[in-house]
Amino acid sequence: MPESEPKPKPLESIPAGSAQGWKAVLKSGKQVVVHEIPVPPAAAAAAVPRIQRLAEHPHPSLSPVLAWGTDANGVWIAVEPNEGTPLSTVLARGRFTPHAAAALGTSLLSGVAALHEAGVAMGGFDATAVRLTANGEARLAGHPVAAVRGAPSQGDLRADVRSCGMAICSAFGVDPAGAPAPAELPPGLVVTMRSMASGAMGPAVDRAQGALREMAGPLMAPDRQLAAQSEMALRAGGREMPSVTPFVPEAPKPAPPPLEDTPASRPASYDPPPRSMDTYSSIPRPLDTYSPPSAYQSAPAEPAAPPEPPPIMPAQVPEPEPAPSPAMPAPADTSAFATEHPETPEPAPSPEPAPIPESAAAMSWAPVEAAAAATSSAEEPGAPAADWPEPGKPETPAAAVAAREPGGGGGSPSWSPVQTGSWTPGPAHASSSEWTGEATPIPGPVPAELREAVTSPSYTAPVTYAPEPAPVATPPIPRAPAPAPARKTAPKKQRDDYGGGPSGRPRWVLPAVIGVVLLLILGGGGAYVLSKGGATTTGRVNTSPSTKPSSKASPTPTNVLKAIPVYGPAAAAPITSVIIDPANSSCTQIGGSCKLEVDIKFSSVQRGNVSFVIKYFDRCAGTTQDLPGASFTPPGFILVILDKTVTLPAGPKSAAVVVVTQSPSVAASAPITLGGDSC
Incomplete structure (x- = not known):
């Protein structure tokens, strides 16, 4: 009888519904519950493949089958004592x-x-x-x-x-x-x-x-x-989950009852609590031990006026020494050369102002404008204040007076205005963008000598020349390069008829010697060929390579594996597939024992005979040998699982095993290859 292990002995009977059951212990020591199902022997044999498949391929969503077997009473199955x-x-x-x-x-x-x-x-x-x-x-x-x-x-x-x-x-x-x-x-x-x-x-x-x-x-x-x-x-385990979980939304809360428009009750009158009639003594005041200040009988005396400051007398400023009279300029040359090229007189240096003593600077109280006006006037200084004493005037040199009054009389001198030339900004004048922030020095007063020279009738104004424009560089015109001077070929030396060399040998001697040597060589070779009979041409045809096979041809290689023949289709109604289960099959050695588990699936419930044979193919010799298979008549299955153990013939170096069904139709499985990949 097929079974996974011997039937365990019963320890305690338990009610198990329609099937009989008892508690037992397996060979591994695990406690189980054994259910015995009474069925006829034929039904028990038909149920063996299905029960075996459930036991060997457990599923996490199915209670596992720990042991099974058949006996004369039917089928027994061992399961866990507490399935949940x-x-x-x-x-x-x-x-x-x-x-x-x-x-x-x-x-x-x-x-x-x-x-x-x-x-x-x-x-x-x-x-x-x-x-x-x-x-x-x-x-x-x-x-x-x-x-x-x-x-x-x-x-x-x-x-x-x-x-x-x-x-x-x-x-x-x-x-x-x-x-x-x-x-x-x-x-x-x-x-x-x-x-x-x-x-x-x-x-x-x-x-x-x-x-x-x-x-x-x-x-x-x-x-x-x-x-x-x-x-x-x-x-x-009998415990409950919390009432509220993060995955279940809360039930909607019931709506509050509607508010009724009831009139507001009038507030009760407020009666203040009775006040106590207790009297409290007043707080004692402090004794008045001071007298109030008396009122002023008269106005307070005015403060004394500050004493007047003594008058400040200005310090005596020392008179500057008169400057020496400058030399008179030379009389202007009225010649044509002088008119065209006038010499510009160099300006006389302005006299430096005399230093002012610190005492005078400290005592000066006049406004800045008055001081500036006094400085700008060169001939007549400003009048001092009324309280100040009038300073003495410096004496004017006689030469300056004579120069100022050329006519010697008191009449007005005749003079002509100075002509101002046109001014053009040049590089010497700094623009507003080039100003560095330094103050421009104020020119000093014009000396009297220069002023008199300019106002004299014989003075000729200098002519101002406008600056010449800078020359514009003109790019050179490209020109073709000048031709190189032709070289003169040296005249060849004339040679004489005999070459003109030192030895006097003619030019035709060397070619003549070479020609004679060639004739001798060619003549000797021709004579030798004629003595040997020369080259002859025959009518023989060379037929190499030959069309006939040579006896030395290399033999055909015999180590090529033969293709596995097709013994039948993969599916033939009502068979949908024939599969050799690799997990439950052990067929790895040629000439040894081979166990095959064949799964045959049908498109509908099958109640007829199901049989198959085993094709053993020699991949080196190309021959097929039939081995016995198995057969089974299911009561109505859509999947039939059959086991067969055979002994494979020895001899081939490489072979293949194919399962071919004989009934109810012919269908073949995928081949299982054994041995090496060459013969």
Whole structure:
């Protein structure tokens, strides 16, 4: 009898519904609960592949199968003693939060999809078959019993999807019949779960799973999945979640009752409390020990006037010594040369003003304007104040008086105005933008001698010449370069008829010697060729390379692998695929034992004979050898899993194994290659 391990001995019987069960301990020491399902031997043999697949490929959303086996009474299955808290017990304490309900629905649909892929359908289940574990996982229990019943039908698959929809509606708190759903749930999510609960989604569990993931996408974020697992762990342990969670909006508060327009009550009259009649003695005043100030009998005396300052007498300023009379300028030359080139007299240096004593500067009180006016007047100083004594006038030199009055009389001198030449700004005059901030010195007074020379009748005004414009540089005109002077060729020396050399040898001697030598060489070679008969041409045709194969041709390489032939299509109705399961197959050595697990899938429920053979192909010799396969008659499966162990023939260096079904149609699997990549 096939089994995963020997059947454990019963320790304690427990009620297990329709199936019998007891507590036991496996060989590994783990405590389990064993369920015994009485079925005929044929049904037990048909259920072995499905139960074995559930045990070897556990799913996180299905309760694990820890051990299994068959005996004369039927099939026995060992599961965990505590598979979790039933969903019906948890829902009796209230509905889940939206993110926890979405996680529960996704886990249930994933487990049902794994069952349908293994060819098992529960045909519908209730809330007690859904268990919540202490670590926050949702699992489906009771499926091993459904694996013994046989192949599922379309009604069984649709019933499983409907049961998932009912469980999801209960977790979200939604009535499947159409009552108003909670306001915080999206309308599309409500329509999706009601479609599953009513059976409108059909038997395709993959379609229902995709629709739930699409509508509940925001509720399945990673942070909300962690919160959902924590909530389910708390609910499974009998504890409740807080009344307010960050993922559930608060219920709207009821509106306050409307205010009634009631007349305001009149305020009560205020009666002040009675005042006490106690009297208090006044505070004693201090004794008056001072007398008030007496009023002034007369006005106070005026303060004495300050004494007048003594008159300030100005200090005597020493008279400056008269400057020596300058020499008279030479009489102007009236010649033509002097008119054309007048000599400009150099200006006489202005006399420096005499220093003023500090005492006079300290005692001076006249305004600045008066001082400036007195300085600007060269002939007549300003009049002093009335209180001040009149200073003495300096004596005027006789020569200056004579120069000032050339006629000797008191008449007015005749003079002509000075002609002012046209002034043109030049580089010597600084513009306003070039001013450096230094004060321009004020020119001194014009000496009397120069003034008299200018006003004399014989004075000729200098002619002012305008500055000549700067020459403009004209670029040179490009000219063609001058031709180089022709060189004179040296005359060749005339040579005589004999070359003109030192030896006197004629020019034709050397060529003549070379020609004679060539004739001798050619004549000797021709004579030798004629003596040998010369070159002869025959009519033989060279046919190399030959069209006939040579006996020395290289042999054809024999280490090339032959292509694996196609023994049949990959799918042939009703077979959809033939797969060699690599995880459960051990076929790695040529000439040794080879175990193959073949998964044959059908498009519909199959109740006829299913058989296959094994094709063993030698990739070096190109020959095929048939090995015995296996056969099985399922009671109505869409997936048949068959095992076969054969011994591969020895000899080939490289081979391939292909499984080909014989009934109900011919279909081939993908080949498994063995050995090396060359022969």
